[in-house]
Amino acid sequence: MALVALHSAATGLSALNTDLDVIANNLANVNTEGFKSSRTNFQDLIYQEKELPGVENANGDERPTGLYVGLGVKVSGTQLDFTQGAPLNTGRDLDLMIDGIGFFQVQVEDDRAPGGVAYTRAGNFTVNSEGEIVLANDQGRRLVPNITVPQDAIKLTVNADGRVFVLQPGQNEPAEIGQIEIAAFINPAGLKQAGENLYIETGASGPPITGQPATQNFGRIQAGFLEGSNVDPTRELIDLIRTQRAFEMNSNVIRAADETLRSVANLRR
Amino acid sequence: MNYGLYISASGMSAQMARQDVLSNNLANVSTTAFKPDTLAIRQREPARIEDGLTFLPSNKLLERLGAGVMPVATRVSTSQGALERTGNALDVGIEGDGFLLVRAAPGPEGLRVTRDGRLTVSSEGRLVTASDGFPVLDASDNPITINPTRPLKIRSDGAVVQDDSEIARLAFVAVPEPERLVKTGSGLMAAPEGQTLQRRPAAGRILQEHLEASATDAVKAMMSVTSASRAVESGATIIGYINEMMGRAINSLGRVS
Numbered sequence: 001m002a003l004v005a006l007h008s009a010a011t012g013l014s015a016l017n018t019d020l021d022v023i024a025n026n027l028a029n030v031n032t033e034g035f036k037s038s039r040t041n042f043q044d045l046i047y048q049e050k051e052l053p054g055v056e057n058a059n060g061d062e063r064p065t066g067l068y069v070g071l072g073v074k075v076s077g078t079q080l081d082f083t084q085g086a087p088l089n090t091g092r093d094l095d096l097m098i099d100g101i102g103f104f105q106v107q108v109e110d111d112r113a114p115g116g117v118a119y120t121r122a123g124n125f126t127v128n129s130e131g132e133i134v135l136a137n138d139q140g141r142r143l144v145p146n147i148t149v150p151q152d153a154i155k156l157t158v159n160a161d162g163r164v165f166v167l168q169p170g171q172n173e174p175a176e177i178g179q180i181e182i183a184a185f186i187n188p189a190g191l192k193q194a195g196e197n198l199y200i201e202t203g204a205s206g207p208p209i210t211g212q213p214a215t216q217n218f219g220r221i222q223a224g225f226l227e228g229s230n231v232d233p234t235r236e237l238i239d240l241i242r243t244q245r246a247f248e249m250n251s252n253v254i255r256a257a258d259e260t261l262r263s264v265a266n267l268r269r
Numbered sequence: 270m271n272y273g274l275y276i277s278a279s280g281m282s283a284q285m286a287r288q289d290v291l292s293n294n295l296a297n298v299s300t301t302a303f304k305p306d307t308l309a310i311r312q313r314e315p316a317r318i319e320d321g322l323t324f325l326p327s328n329k330l331l332e333r334l335g336a337g338v339m340p341v342a343t344r345v346s347t348s349q350g351a352l353e354r355t356g357n358a359l360d361v362g363i364e365g366d367g368f369l370l371v372r373a374a375p376g377p378e379g380l381r382v383t384r385d386g387r388l389t390v391s392s393e394g395r396l397v398t399a400s401d402g403f404p405v406l407d408a409s410d411n412p413i414t415i416n417p418t419r420p421l422k423i424r425s426d427g428a429v430v431q432d433d434s435e436i437a438r439l440a441f442v443a444v445p446e447p448e449r450l451v452k453t454g455s456g457l458m459a460a461p462e463g464q465t466l467q468r469r470p471a472a473g474r475i476l477q478e479h480l481e482a483s484a485t486d487a488v489k490a491m492m493s494v495t496s497a498s499r500a501v502e503s504g505a506t507i508i509g510y511i512n513e514m515m516g517r518a519i520n521s522l523g524r525v526s
Contacts, residue, residue, distance in 0.1 A: 002285045002288055002289070002501075004289040004292075004293075005285075005288045005289045005291075005292035005494070006292075008289065008292040008293045008295075008296045009292050009295070009296060011296055012292075012295065012296030012297075012298070015296075015299075016299065019299065040299075041301070041387060041399055041400055042297065042299050042300040042301065042303075043300060043385075043400045043401075043454065043455040043456050044293075044297050044300055044303060044452065044454055044455065044456060045454055046453070046454040047451075047452050047453070047454065050286075050340075051341075051342065052462065053342075053449070053451075053461050053462060054461070054462065054463060063341075063342065064342070064449065065309075065342040065343065065344055065448070065449050065461075066342060066343070066451065066461070066462075067286075067308075067340060067341065067342050067343050068306065068343050068451065068452060069286065069289045069290055069293065069306075069343070070290070070293030070294075070296075070297070070306065070452065071293065072292075072293055072296040072297075073293075073296040073297045073299075073300055076399075076400035076401070076455065077399070077400065079387065079389065079399050081355075081356075081357055083356055083357065101418055184418055185417075186390060186391075186392055186393075186394050186417045186418075187389060187390045187391060187392050187417065189389050189390075189399070190389075190392065203392065204391075204392055205392065206392035206393075209418075216418070217418035217419060218418075242299070243299065245487075246295075246298045246299055246487070249295055249298065249487055249490075249491050250292075250295060250296060250298075252491060252494070252495075253291075253292045253295055253296075253491075253494050256288065256292075256494045256495050256497070256498040257288060257292065257494075257498070259498045259501075259502065260284075260285060260288060260497070260498045260501045260502075263281075263498075263501045263502045263504075263505040264281070264285075264501070264505065266505065267505055267508055267509070267512075268512075
């Protein structure tokens with residue numbers, strides 16, 4: 001009966017509503033460094049079997065197809081898109097971008113992530129009062145493994161394979177003070193988004209594989225650049241229009257189903 | 270007597286079934302590679318013919334009218350959805366005839382076909398569907414393991430290429446009478462009950478970095494949902510008239526002044 005139509009349309013509205021939230025978040029992060037856009041994945045729900053195929057009628061003929069009525073749609077999940085964002089030239093020594101596969105590792109509270117390590121593509125680092133290299137945000141997350149910059153360093157350079165050099169007064173040659181390690185995941189789309197541009201390892205992402213940048217399959221470090229958000233505003237706006245229209249159509253279905261039900265309800269006057 | 274009452278009622282229930290099917294199509298207007306269902310409605314034979322009886326006394330005139338309508342079957346549409354570029358290497362869209370093969374459960378009954386090409390890599394390095402994590406199979410029904418840190422290319426015939434060498438080939442199959450496939454939800458389809466999945470090589474092609482959009486024609490579906498509402502309304506009006514008529518017959522005609 002029309003009640004199924006009513007419910008199908010309702011599942012459509014709630015799924016599209018989630019899609020709208022995801023699109024809004026993507027658009028809000030159009031200027032967030034290292035941000036990776038998500039997309040909403042829809043899937044159809046189960047089907048109600050009203051008539052089985054293969055049932056014989058009085059003449060002995062078999063019904064060739066069954067009668068199935070679908071029960072609507074649901075959001076099966078959101079999927080992260082890890083394509084590379086555009087490089088933004090900033091010229092700062094400690095703005096680092098990974099060109100290719102990999103995440104920077106930063107220290108978080110032990111109860112937030114396994115091993116107290118979270119992962120990020122946002123490489124806007126700075127140095128804190130103790131000389132440690134930290135993320136330049138309100139939390140000041142330390143880089144893992146940590147590198148301490150000497151207080152008297154004049155110039156700091158990070159090269160493509162992640163080695164950090166400083167030039168100290170009275171010396172001609174820059175001295176190596178540490179090596180930035182990056183981590184890769186077999187299934188980065190399975191990472192948990194934790195806010196603050198951070199991702200946290202899950203069972204689905206697999207354990208991190210750490211290594212030196214520019215070796216094996218890891219990406220190269222580009223100092224003086226930041227990775228821009230990979231949100232494509234045109235795409236998101238088109239998706240927004242489509243979602244809004246689909247939302248409207250489903251609400252119209254609710255109205256149509258309601259009218260049907262009213263006709264039925266008014267049968268006996 | 271009251272023949273029209275039942276004919277109108279059958280029309281109303283058939284239109285409501287149509288509305289149910291159409292609203293599911295509309296709810297899935299954003300579902301990747303969704304194929305809309307079409308509901309077949311057919312004229313219903315009078316009881317004598319339907320039950321194969323020879324001697325049921327019935328009115329010749331009414332028999333010629335038939336017995337209204339009934340929903341008989343749903344068929345899965347095979348129309349192509351629009352192919353949209355996503356830029357994600359693990360998205361594949363299918364152009365033309367063909368399905369990917371997925372294992373939802375062990376054994377031959379666990380095989381499903383789908384045109385939903387949103388793939389991802391599991392924590393074991395297997396190529397799986399993004400919505401349920403079911404393994405996508407190669408031409409010999411085995412899961413495909415890839416090296417997730419190397420760029421992946423999927424060619425139009427389903428060949429999975431990494432570092433210039435073909436590491437596997439996606440099963441890319443066509444099934445006879447695809448409109449008879451049974452949807453099991455999550456974009457997957459199974460062989461009709463009691464049958465094993467028959468397959469042959471597909472004639473279409475696979476496009477990497479694309480996804481097939483839902484094939485629901487939103488405008489047409491919306492119009493049909495509304496027209497179904499109106500059809501139910503007119504059925505109800507007719508029933509109202511018949512009711513009124515019977516009311517007259519009972520209360521006025523039989524009254525002796």
